[in-house]
Amino acid sequence: MAATERHLRRRRRRDDPHRPSAPHTPATGAVISFSGVEKRYSTTDVALDGVSFDIYPGEFVFLVGHSGSGKSTAMKLLIKELEPTAGEIRVAGRDLQKIPRQRVPYYRRNLGVIFQDYKLLPNRTVYENVAYALQVTGGSRREIRAKVPDILRLTGLSTKLHNYPDQLSGGEQQRVAIARAFVNHPPLLIADEPTGNLDPETSIGIMQLIYRINQTGTTVLVATHDVAMVDKMRRRVIELQAGRVVRDEKAGAYAANENTREFAIRMRSAQG
Amino acid sequence: MRPVFFLREAIRALKRNAIPSFAAMATVLVTVLVLGVFLPVVQATTGAANEVRNKVIADVYLKSDVKKADIQRVERLLRSEPLVGHIEFISKEQAYASERKRNPKAYELLGSNPLPDTFRVTPKNPDDIGKLKDALAPAAPGGGTSVVDPAIDEVRNREEDTNKILSVTRVVKITMGLLLGLLGVASMLLIANTIRLSLYARRREVEVMKLVGATDWFIRWPFVLEGVIVGAAGGLIAVGLLVVAKIAVVDPLAEDFALIAAPDTIDFPLLIGILLVAAIAVSALGSGLSLRRFLRV
Numbered sequence: 001m002a003a004t005e006r007h008l009r010r011r012r013r014r015d016d017p018h019r020p021s022a023p024h025t026p027a028t029g030a031v032i033s034f035s036g037v038e039k040r041y042s043t044t045d046v047a048l049d050g051v052s053f054d055i056y057p058g059e060f061v062f063l064v065g066h067s068g069s070g071k072s073t074a075m076k077l078l079i080k081e082l083e084p085t086a087g088e089i090r091v092a093g094r095d096l097q098k099i100p101r102q103r104v105p106y107y108r109r110n111l112g113v114i115f116q117d118y119k120l121l122p123n124r125t126v127y128e129n130v131a132y133a134l135q136v137t138g139g140s141r142r143e144i145r146a147k148v149p150d151i152l153r154l155t156g157l158s159t160k161l162h163n164y165p166d167q168l169s170g171g172e173q174q175r176v177a178i179a180r181a182f183v184n185h186p187p188l189l190i191a192d193e194p195t196g197n198l199d200p201e202t203s204i205g206i207m208q209l210i211y212r213i214n215q216t217g218t219t220v221l222v223a224t225h226d227v228a229m230v231d232k233m234r235r236r237v238i239e240l241q242a243g244r245v246v247r248d249e250k251a252g253a254y255a256a257n258e259n260t261r262e263f264a265i266r267m268r269s270a271q272g
Numbered sequence: 273m274r275p276v277f278f279l280r281e282a283i284r285a286l287k288r289n290a291i292p293s294f295a296a297m298a299t300v301l302v303t304v305l306v307l308g309v310f311l312p313v314v315q316a317t318t319g320a321a322n323e324v325r326n327k328v329i330a331d332v333y334l335k336s337d338v339k340k341a342d343i344q345r346v347e348r349l350l351r352s353e354p355l356v357g358h359i360e361f362i363s364k365e366q367a368y369a370s371e372r373k374r375n376p377k378a379y380e381l382l383g384s385n386p387l388p389d390t391f392r393v394t395p396k397n398p399d400d401i402g403k404l405k406d407a408l409a410p411a412a413p414g415g416g417t418s419v420v421d422p423a424i425d426e427v428r429n430r431e432e433d434t435n436k437i438l439s440v441t442r443v444v445k446i447t448m449g450l451l452l453g454l455l456g457v458a459s460m461l462l463i464a465n466t467i468r469l470s471l472y473a474r475r476r477e478v479e480v481m482k483l484v485g486a487t488d489w490f491i492r493w494p495f496v497l498e499g500v501i502v503g504a505a506g507g508l509i510a511v512g513l514l515v516v517a518k519i520a521v522v523d524p525l526a527e528d529f530a531l532i533a534a535p536d537t538i539d540f541p542l543l544i545g546i547l548l549v550a551a552i553a554v555s556a557l558g559s560g561l562s563l564r565r566f567l568r569v
Contacts, residue, residue: 079483102487109485119480123288135277136486180484 030054030090031188031219032078037087039073039243047073049243050087055221057187060214062230063223065240071223074240075192078221079113080104092187109137112181112218114210116193118173120165126152126176127161133180147183155179155209171202175209182213189213191222195229203229204267212260232267281494282501285474292470293502296555299466300506303459304551308514310455311543314448321441325398328437330405330429332391342423343389349421350391355404357396364389388425398438405429460554467499467558475566488567495559503555507548514544 032055039048048070055061065071076082077089080096089096092110099107120129130151131144139147152158155175165173174194181189191210195203207229214220224230230237239247258266286293334346343361350359367387372379395404409419409427419427471478481491518540 081483105482105485105487105490107485108483111485113483115483119483121477121480123284123477132481132486133484136481136484136490 029056031057031059031092032221033088033090034074035088035090037074037077037084037089039070039077039082040085046243048077048084048240051240051243051245052087053238053245053248055219057219058214058217060211060220060233060235061222062233062235062237063221063240064225064227064230064237067225068242069240070243071225071240072192073243075190075223078190079108079111105136109184110186110188112178112184112186112189112213114174114177114181114189114191114194116196118165118170118177120173120176120180122165125162125164126157126168129165129176130180130183133183137184151179151183154212169202170198171205174198174206178206178209178213182218185216185218187218189218189220191220193224194222195224195226204264207233207267208260208264211263215260278493278497282497285494285498286501289470289474292466292473293498296463296466296470296502297506297509299462300503300551300555301510303462304507304510304547305513307455307459307550308510308543308547309517310452311547314452317448318445321444324437325441326394328395328398328401328429328434330393330395330401330408330427332393332408332427333425334389334391334423335425336388338389338423342421346391346421346423350393350408353404353407355395355397355400355407356393358394360392360394362390362392401429401434401438460558463554464558464562467555468562471495471559471562471566478563478566482567491567492560492563495563496556499556499559500552503552504548506555507551510551511544511548514547 032053034054035052037048037051038046040046051070051074063071063074073082077084077096078091080099083097091107094107096107121132124132127148130148134144134147149158149161152161155178157172157175157179160168160172165176168176174197178194189210194210195206198206203226210220210222211233236250237247238245332346332350334343338346347359347361350356364385364387367390368379368385371387393404393408395401405427407420408424411418419425478491
């Protein structure tokens with residue numbers, strides 16, 4: 001199965017005479033800028049193949065595609081868990097390639113990250129999980145006491161402060177993860193399949209929360225395969241297929257200044 | 273703020289992972305205990321072996337009619353010999369006195385003193401006894417031996433005893449050295465493995481910490497402190513048991529038998545100190561180094 005896929009991918013490339021060869025010049029002012037990014041896991045296994053796009057401050061962007069299309073690879077490249085084999089990734093104008101290993105933690109602090117499997121610390125309460133993100137940056141106890149309850153109230157978890165992750169539902173756990181990602185108020189929030197393990201109703205709640213964060217001016221990049229959700233949201237969509245960008249469009253009826261309530265109402269009505 | 277925070281993190285981790293922590297502590301305890309018992313035993317054995325080796329001597333018997341000048345000349349000659357470590361002169365009279373004490377009746381019968389003046393020569397290195405003997409009494413061309421000085425009657429080193437002592441003590445020393453080396457390596461591997469196991473159970477946690485933006489040392493310090501606590505706890509309990517064993521078992525025995533208070537075993541407080549420091553260092557270093565694998569995220 002994987003072999004046939006690889007074969008098809010190679011054929012497609014051979015048939016395509018004009019591969020995206022024109023060097024993509026990184027746009028100034030972009031928060032995220034991929035130019036000609038390629039990632040190979042081995043000589044035959046290409047996850048990303050010359051991907052280029054720019055994301056500007058305050059945008060809400062979906063990265064969609066079937067599983068195996070390279071979404072997660074793109075996310076991992078962004079948090080510098082992986083290194084691209086070719087091309088350049090810039091975040092806030094900084095070339096990720098040039099960040100030395102010891103500086104990677106400092107880079108990651110400017111980035112809120114949300115995962116499909118939440119990645120909470122199992123031995124810590126909700127409060128401590130969120131506090132950890134502040135402790136990492138050397139936040140004082142006073143700062144933690146001021147910020148953590150606030151962000152937990154915002155995410156609707158003020159009654160669950162002292163519960164451990166295994167005592168929470170999936171949606172609640174993802175809310176904790178979002179609180180942790182946002183407690184430092186990073187300029188960029190990236191989410192890899194944030195609703196992948198959740199039911200549709202809970203997913204709307206999570207997307208509503210992410211949308212609310214976007215409303216504060218934070219740039220948001222969400223990778224998902226939930227096409228229905230993407231269609232309802234009507235935001236910019238970048239579609240990957242077999243490691244290449246096949247669609248990058250600003251969706252019609254871009255309701256930029258919709259508040260979160262309207263947003264939720266529209267999402268729920270579209271559902272039915 | 274920071275050290276306190278790291279310490280609190282370490283204690284929290286110990287509490288939340290009580291069973292792996294206990295396993296690591298028990299491993300440290302057992303290995304320290306075994307080392308603590310074996311170290312003095314090995315030392316006593318090699319000490320005893322060394323003592324036996326120091327009994328390797330050569331007797332230089334002088335002719336019965338030597339004069340004082342001859343004795344002094346032979347002594348100078350012996351002192352100039354580089355292989356010689358220690359020289360003891362036993363005069364006819366001294367030898368007679370000590371022998372008569374040992375066997376008074378026989379010497380009463382004897383009447384006169386048949387014993388020669390003797391130099392008891394100890395070589396610097398017991399292994400050189402053969403060379404020393406050859407130097408003092410080189411082999412004569414026609415078979416048999418000659419002597420380097422006309423006043424010397426004969427040189428003897430109790431050939432068979434000497435060879436046995438040398439080979440046996442050598443084997444004992446090598447065996448003990450190997451045993452101690454193996455034990456040391458085994459202890460380190462055991463502790464490192466136990467620690468690695470408890471870290472492996474928490475590798476996901478480490479990964480999450482890295483993704484949140486924690487620096488390597490921010491993650492590592494609590495683990496190192498945890499190692500220090502585990503090593504100190506295991507080491508202290510083991511040392512406590514050793515102290516109890518020493519007071520209850522070894523000390524009373526040592527009063528009765530001179531053998532157990534063997535010549536040069538390590539000082540007990542020093543032994544305890546070394547074991548404690550080693551336990552803490554191995555366990556802390558083990559935690560810190562084993563973590564490195566999981567920090568590559």
